Structure formats: structure tokens, C-alpha cells
Amino acid sequence: MNKQLRLKEKIKEQYGKIALSGNTEACCMPSSDCCSTTDITFSPLTSSKAIGYDSEKLASIPESSILGVGCGNPTKFAHIKEGNTVVDLGSGAGIDVFLTANIVKETGKVIGIDMTENMLNKARENAKKHGYKNVEFRQGDIEENIPVEGDSVDVVISNCVINLTSNKVNTFKEIYRILKPNGDGRMVISDLVTSTEINEKSVSIENWCSCIDGALTKANYIDSIKRAGFTNVVILSEQPYMELDDNTENNKRQISSISISAVKQ
């Protein structure tokens, strides 16, 4: 199996476990070894508030959709309107899908896409149990083919997912394909970027799964978005996320969380 496939299998395995446990082991948190025991007191709710989610809004959605694995709050910046069609890439247990469903109401629709079976099951259970009629969860690999019709979506959102893909330009091209044309479709995404990219040989599968080793520099991230055809690329927020000591390269990496928007003309 090549490294890219092994990465994908590991991502599914790891996020599958998180879906089942509700992330009680605090996987993929800043300064923690992924899925190891740590003395950091972690709760998905507290962690979500710390990255910018509003307590009242979180109280309005199913609690088990909140896993504390995001790195920003794209819905805060997206100016989503009633009636919009919105797609959330790497939707996990559905946190941003449910928050958005409450905004677009019955005349709108939210589609969550994820490749991990256990995440999809958890999100669908939440939707059924809480009577959401305007949401749907579909399985797909966002860097291969987003299972959504072209030119059909008002807003694409995503929270801490694109760093996990191996081919970022392909992912952005897929997003571009499904958005409405002529300036009507846009993406608003939160993700992690790094001060220095790690060289391919030093990539650790564990660190990639924890959203670290797959991160691009901000300049390369923006360049990938533009190479996919997007215009009006705007950084909406930027915050330090964690600092990582790379023993191998005698180097410190500064990881930041950014939220960014871009338009399909």
C-alpha cells in the first residue's frame, strides 16, 4: 500500500474511533500526543468554545455532534442565509451541519460529506433523533470526487479537514466545481497552516492524522486555492494554534488556525 493510501486508512481508523468514543481521549488536541493519555483536562464543549463557537448556538444542536476536533468556526464568518444550499466538507459528527441547518431553515439544505463510516453513522443518528429534515450526510473522498452536482451550491464550509488531504489543489478544484458560478458561490473554511512545511521523508502518519504534518504554509495554501480558479481570496481570521518542536530538523513549527473565504466567478 502506498503512503497516501496508508494515510487515508489511518485517518479513517482514527476518526472512526473518535466518533465511537465521543473524543473522550482528547485526540488531535494542541500539545497532546495523538490518542495518548495526557493530563490536559479536555471536554469537546470547552474546546469548541475556545476556538470561537458561541455557547448558546452550541446548546441549540445535538451535544454528541460536538467532538472538539475543529480548529475554527467557519459558520461565524460565512454569512449564510435562509434558503441557501450549503455543503460541509469533512462534516464529522455534524457540528457545523446542524448549526447551519438552523440558519438555512426548511427552504434551505445542508449536505455533510465525510469518508469515515462511523462519523457518518453518528451524524445520521443525530439528524434522525433530533428531527432535522433539511440535512443529509453523504460518503465521499473530497479530494477525489465530492458527491454533489456541479454549479449547485451557495456556500461550501469546512473545519480542519483540507490539511488532511494529500492533494490540496484537487480538493479546491472539487469545491470550485460544485459552487454556483458568476460570483454566486463561495467557500468559507477554517484550517491549520504552518510556518514551515515538513519534508516528505519526515512526515509522521500520526502527526498527519492530527492535522499537523499535512499543513501547508499560508502562502502555499492561498496559492492552491488560486490555482483551483478561485478569486477574492480573503483571510478572515488568524490565530496561533500550537508550537511544535521538530527534534529531527532542529526546528520549531508555528501552527496557526486561519479562516479564509474565496469566490467562484
Ligand SMILES: C[S@@+](CC[C@H](N)C(=O)[O-])C[C@H]1O[C@@H](n2cnc3c(N)ncnc32)[C@H](O)[C@@H]1O
Ligand atoms: C478534524 S475532523 C473535523 C470534523 C468536523 N469538521 C468538526 O469540526 O468536528 C476531520 C474529519 O474529516 C474527515 N476527512 C478527512 N479526510 C477526508 C477526505 N479526504 N474526504 C472526506 N472526509 C475526510 C474525517 O473523517 C473527519 O471526520
